[in-house]
Amino acid sequence: MYDLLKGLRVVEGAAFIAGPSCGLHLAQMGAEVIRFDTIGGGPDFRRWPLAPGGASLYWEGLNKGKKSIALDLNSPRGRELAVAIAAAPGENAGLFVTNYPTKGFLSYENLKAARADILSVRVMGWADGAPAMDYTVNAAAGLPFATGFPDDPRPMNHVLPAWDLLGGAYAAFALISADRARRASGRGAEIRVPLSDLVASSLSHMGAVAEVLVENADRPRMGNDLYGAFGRDFETADGARIMLVAISPKQWIGALRALDLTDAVSELERELRVSFAKDEGVRFTHRARLFALFEPAIKARPLAELGAAFDTAGVTWSKYQTLHEAVNNDARLFGKNPIFHTVEHPSGLRYAAAGPPGTVADAPRGPLAPAPKLGQHTDEVLANVLGLSGAQIGALHDEGVVAG
Amino acid sequence: MYDLLKGLRVVEGAAFIAGPSCGLHLAQMGAEVIRFDTIGGGPDFRRWPLAPGGASLYWEGLNKGKKSIALDLNSPRGRELAVAIAAAPGENAGLFVTNYPTKGFLSYENLKAARADILSVRVMGWADGAPAMDYTVNAAAGLPFATGFPDDPRPMNHVLPAWDLLGGAYAAFALISADRARRASGRGAEIRVPLSDLVASSLSHMGAVAEVLVENADRPRMGNDLYGAFGRDFETADGARIMLVAISPKQWIGALRALDLTDAVSELERELRVSFAKDEGVRFTHRARLFALFEPAIKARPLAELGAAFDTAGVTWSKYQTLHEAVNNDARLFGKNPIFHTVEHPSGLRYAAAGPPGTVADAPRGPLAPAPKLGQHTDEVLANVLGLSGAQIGALHDEGVVAG
Numbered sequence: 053m054y055d056l057l058k059g060l061r062v063v064e065g066a067a068f069i070a071g072p073s074c075g076l077h078l079a080q081m082g083a084e085v086i087r088f089d090t091i092g093g094g095p096d097f098r099r100w101p102l103a104p105g106g107a108s109l110y111w112e113g114l115n116k117g118k119k120s121i122a123l124d125l126n127s128p129r130g131r132e133l134a135v136a137i138a139a140a141p142g143e144n145a146g147l148f149v150t151n152y153p154t155k156g157f158l159s160y161e162n163l164k165a166a167r168a169d170i171l172s173v174r175v176m177g178w179a180d181g182a183p184a185m186d187y188t189v190n191a192a193a194g195l196p197f198a199t200g201f202p203d204d205p206r207p208m209n210h211v212l213p214a215w216d217l218l219g220g221a222y223a224a225f226a227l228i229s230a231d232r233a234r235r236a237s238g239r240g241a242e243i244r245v246p247l248s249d250l251v252a253s254s255l256s257h258m259g260a261v262a263e264v265l266v267e268n269a270d271r272p273r274m275g276n277d278l279y280g281a282f283g284r285d286f287e288t289a290d291g292a293r294i295m296l297v298a299i300s301p302k303q304w305i306g307a308l309r310a311l312d313l314t315d316a317v318s319e320l321e322r323e324l325r326v327s328f329a330k331d332e333g334v335r336f337t338h339r340a341r342l343f344a345l346f347e348p349a350i351k352a353r354p355l356a357e358l359g360a361a362f363d364t365a366g367v368t369w370s371k372y373q374t375l376h377e378a379v380n381n382d383a384r385l386f387g388k389n390p391i392f393h394t395v396e397h398p399s400g401l402r403y404a405a406a407g408p409p410g411t412v413a414d415a416p417r418g419p420l421a422p423a424p425k426l427g428q429h430t431d432e433v434l435a436n437v438l439g440l441s442g443a444q445i446g447a448l449h450d451e452g453v454v455a456g
Numbered sequence: 457m458y459d460l461l462k463g464l465r466v467v468e469g470a471a472f473i474a475g476p477s478c479g480l481h482l483a484q485m486g487a488e489v490i491r492f493d494t495i496g497g498g499p500d501f502r503r504w505p506l507a508p509g510g511a512s513l514y515w516e517g518l519n520k521g522k523k524s525i526a527l528d529l530n531s532p533r534g535r536e537l538a539v540a541i542a543a544a545p546g547e548n549a550g551l552f553v554t555n556y557p558t559k560g561f562l563s564y565e566n567l568k569a570a571r572a573d574i575l576s577v578r579v580m581g582w583a584d585g586a587p588a589m590d591y592t593v594n595a596a597a598g599l600p601f602a603t604g605f606p607d608d609p610r611p612m613n614h615v616l617p618a619w620d621l622l623g624g625a626y627a628a629f630a631l632i633s634a635d636r637a638r639r640a641s642g643r644g645a646e647i648r649v650p651l652s653d654l655v656a657s658s659l660s661h662m663g664a665v666a667e668v669l670v671e672n673a674d675r676p677r678m679g680n681d682l683y684g685a686f687g688r689d690f691e692t693a694d695g696a697r698i699m700l701v702a703i704s705p706k707q708w709i710g711a712l713r714a715l716d717l718t719d720a721v722s723e724l725e726r727e728l729r730v731s732f733a734k735d736e737g738v739r740f741t742h743r744a745r746l747f748a749l750f751e752p753a754i755k756a757r758p759l760a761e762l763g764a765a766f767d768t769a770g771v772t773w774s775k776y777q778t779l780h781e782a783v784n785n786d787a788r789l790f791g792k793n794p795i796f797h798t799v800e801h802p803s804g805l806r807y808a809a810a811g812p813p814g815t816v817a818d819a820p821r822g823p824l825a826p827a828p829k830l831g832q833h834t835d836e837v838l839a840n841v842l843g844l845s846g847a848q849i850g851a852l853h854d855e856g857v858v859a860g
Contacts, residue, residue, distance in 0.1 A: 055637070056630075056633040056634055056636065056637040056645070057633055057636065057637070058637075059640075060636075068703075069662065073661060076661060077626070077629060081630070081633050095703065095704045095705075098735070098736070098737065099684060099685075099703075099736070100663075100683060100684025100685070100736075100737055100740065101663045101664070101666070101667035101670070101671075101675075101684065102737065103666075103670060104670065108663070109663030109666040109667055109670065110662055110663035110684075111663075112663070112666075113660060113661045113662055113663040113665075113666060114661055114662065114663075116661075160817055173814075177772070178788065179788075179793070179795075179815065180788065182767070183707070183770060183771075183772040184772060184774065185701050185703070185772050187682060187687060187699055187701055188699050188701060188772055188773055188774035189774065189789075190699075191689070191697075191698075191699035191774045191775070191776045191777075192774040192775065192776075192777060192782060192786065192789055193777075193779060193782055193789060194777060194778045194779030194780070194781070194782050195614070195615065195616055196680075196689075196699075196776055197776065197777075197778045197779075198615045198778075198779065199603070199612070199613075199614050199615050199616075200604070200612065201608075201610065201612075204605075204608065206605065206679075206680075207680070207689055207697055207776045208603070208604065208605075208612070208679075208680070209603075209679075209680045209689070209699070210599070210603050210614030210616065210618075211599065211602045211603050211683070212599055212603075212614065212618055213662070214614075214616055214618035214621070214622070217618070217622050217658055218618070218621050218622050218625055221622055221625035221626040221629055222481070222625040222628075222629075222813060222814065223814075224626075224629040225481060225625055225626075225628040225629035225632060226460075226485070226814045228629060228632045228633050228636060229460040229461055229485050229632050230460055230816075231636070232460065232461065232464075232632060232635070232636065233459070233460040233461070233462075236463075241460070241816055241817070241818075241819070242816070242817040242818075243814045243815065243816050243817070244814065244815045244816075244817060245813060245814050245815075246813070246815075248788070248789055248793075249793070249795050249810075249813040249814075249815070250813045251789070252789050252790060252793055252795065252796070252810060252813075253795060253810035253811070253812070253813040254621055254813075255779065256517060256796070256808075256809050256810035257477060257480060257517045257518055257520075257810065258473065258514055258517055258518065258617070259504075259505045259512070259513030259514035259515075259516070259517040259518075260505070260779060261517075261779070261783055261790065261807075261808070261809070261810075262505070262507075262513040262516075262517060262801075262805070262807050262809065263505035263513055264779050264780050264783045264784075265783065265807045265808070266505075266507060266508065266513065266805065266807070267505075268780070269780060270778045270779055270780040271505075271779075275610075275612075275613075276600075276610075276611070276612070276613045278591060279504060279615070280503060280504025280505065280514075281503075281504070283591060285595070285600075285611055285613070293595075293611055294595075295591055295592050295594075295595035295600075295613070297589050297591055297592060299472075299499065299503075299589070300499045301499075303587070331502070332502070332503070332504075333502065333504055333506070336504065363586070366587060367587075368581070368587040368588060368589050368592055369592055370588065370592035370593065370595045370596040371595070371596065372595045372596075372600055372601065372611045373595075373596060373597075373598060373601075374598045374601045374602075374674045375597060375598030375601075375602065375659065375664060375665070375668050375674055375675075376598070376668050376672070376673060376674040377598070378596060378597055378598055379665055379668045379669065382596065384582065384583075384584065384652070385593075385596055385597060385652055385655070385656050386656060386665065389583070389652075389653070389656055391583075391653050391656065391657060392656070392660070397666075401666070401670065403665075403666050403669045403670070404660075404665070404669070405660050405665070405666065406653075406656055406657035406660035406661065406665075407657070408657070409626060409649060409650070409653040409654045409656075409657040409658075410577075410626065410627075410630045410647045410648065410649050410653075411583065411647065411648045411649075411650075411653070412634075412645050412646070412647050412648075413564055413645070413646040413647070413648060414645075414646075415645070
């Protein structure tokens with residue numbers, strides 16, 4: 053945890069990945085993030101994977117370092133409290149993260165009525181308010197027909213909820229940007245971040261939409277071949293698989309040197325009258341010829357020997373490993389990665405979990421704060437944010453409007 | 457384009473996706489983003505896909521709305537100018553986005569020497585400075601062994617450079633957060649965002665690392681089945697494929713209603729003594745039994761009829777379509793999506809490209825600014841940012857230190 057956002061208060065009324073990961077990024081950079089949930093937990097409170105006791109490892113991963121207040125969100129009073137907490141005064145407060153519908157008790161209109169300069173960032177499915185999830189917008193945008201090997205026509209979902217993760221980081225960016233603007237103008241805003249528009253804009257930004265318009269055709273499926281340059285998986289003498297990529301001339305020349313392929317590739321260049329080093333696209337066009345040279349060169353040597361040669365030559369590569377292998381054996385990625393700290397989580401389990409992916413150079417990486425227990429900070433939030441007295445808080449408990 | 461970041465100046469010395477998409481997000485929210493490249497273009501200047509004339513659709517997608525200055529980055533004088541532009545004075549300046557190595561002329565040390573309170577965000581491969589790319593860190597972290605069908609053991613890369621995209625959005629968040637901190641403290645910072653740590657932290661945040669630690673095993677490959685709840689692809693009577701997801705009770709009940717499966721599923725619940733509506737995990741555990749009910753129900757009806765029933769019932773679903781189909785036929789995602797504007801790009805082509813994925817409610821979405829031509833703003837930047845005279849700028853052109 054770092055303190056770049058120290059003093060900022062953000063309220064989160066969200067579930068699943070995109071909204072909660074937005075709050076997580078903010079919390080891990082030092083903001084006070086208050087998450088409200090309905091009593092007993094929202095729709096993500098039992099989301100898999102689960103700990104043996106039934107607690108959600110997913111929930112406790114996505115809510116690290118936040119405060120938790122539990123409210124009866126089905127009751128008018130509970131809903132009023134949620135809006136009041138989101139809209140509480142303070143120049144460093146009035147920031148709200150949600151994935152609730154644009155209409156309803158957490159609508160921008162209702163939030164604005166409670167605080168005119170509120171800043172809200174709303175992760176959505178489709179921009180028009182229709183429901184969507186990462187896996188449905190991904191299917192709509194063609195990724196599952198582009199992923200996979202040419203010998204298998206089945207649409208292939210990737211398992212990574214990339215759009216949710218992107219939505220969380222982008223929402224954090226949008227909210228802090230809106231805070232910057234509000235400090236100058238005094239005006240609030242709601243920024244809507246639909247998953248559908250994250251998909252559409254990302255494919256536009258990378259030129260894929262333009263490519264379809266220009267070519268009037270889809271890019272074919274090509275398995276693990278990297279599009280437009282040199283890259284693919286290869287098998288080593290000892291049966292390991294590696295991903296090897298060369299985009300820049302330096303990467304390309306390093307790979308040839310590490311594999312003793314400089315002469316063979318020069319000969320191919322003379323035959324084809326091309327220069328592979330100067331133009332990564334030519335490497336892609338002639339990749340079948342190049343793969344025929346690389347395959348035996350890699351298959352002839354064991355992983356340890358290849359890895360040493362690659363690292364010396366500055367080659368960009370990785371072994372394919374399962375997550376279990378990586379967690380247990382890859383010290384750089386997990387075992388000795390300083391972004392991980394072992395703490396006790398609400399499940400009662402102690403295990404290593406990650407702080408922020410950004411590292412502030414020359415600053416100490418603070419301790420890792422685990423997720424709260426559901427409703428752990430109910431009384432604290434009611435007292436500190438809403439200024440309620442002990443008697444008022446006790447009455448809310450008695451009425452079943454709050455819990456924790 | 458919106459004006460949340462109006463008045464902020466950011467300098468970008470970066471290539472490929474992560475760094476440039478950071479700059480793009482900033483530019484599309486109103487910052488002045490000055491990108492410098494070496495004369496003739498950096499390593500991403502000819503990255504595929506290409507326009508018929510050879511211009512990179514990728515480059516012009518990722519650099520929309522930026523200013524471009526071309527410098528000879530192999531010369532000491534060109535490098536000095538790059539550092540001077542990044543470190544130019546002004547309380548709303550001195551923000552820098554890069555993916556250059558931690559050592560070298562754009563090191564944090566060199567930047568700090570030029571401006572003590574500079575803010576720099578540096579997207580990296582591995583945190584230790586070793587080279588990595590999206591596709592190599594992805595292989596190292598197990599995603600390609602988790603993606604794909606159980607009947608095919610090949611590691612399966614997904615084609616989406618998700619870590620690069622996440623890195624760009626997270627870097628934008630980190631930079632604006634650092635700007636907020638600097639306004640209070642006056643202190644600069646460098647935030648390092650390694651792709652390796654984006655992967656490791658994301659898998660931790662979603663509980664996948666904890667799952668491996670708790671289970672001491674990998675989650676098996678499961679094709680297009682959604683983990684931990686109900687979701688998969690299905691084929692319709694007319695041969696379309698759809699992705700159907702139900703996580704919340706409301707989504708589940710809606711899907712059963714739309715498919716007339718309420719009674720059949722109740723019978724299965726009695727047989728298995730479970731409640732599918734209350735526990736999405738039970739839906740996952742018994743998914744083979746559920747799929748056996750859903751498959752014929754979906755296969756019996758054409759897409760148009762199913763889609764209407766799904767939309768009425770609030771079901772979360774999408775048709776699988778290729779990107780070409782989506783771009784040409786899906787008005788909501790592309791054809792009539794208001795985030796797209798048709799403009800002329802540096803390739804000379806006119807086509808629709810996306811503005812920011814975030815929509816500021818109640819604010820006009822400004823025009824879409826295309827990418828610059830390489831070096832289009834060389835003289836302007838030298839004059840306005842560095843205060844050079846016409847004679848000085850002319851001399852730099854004569855010496856070949858700048859171009860454009």
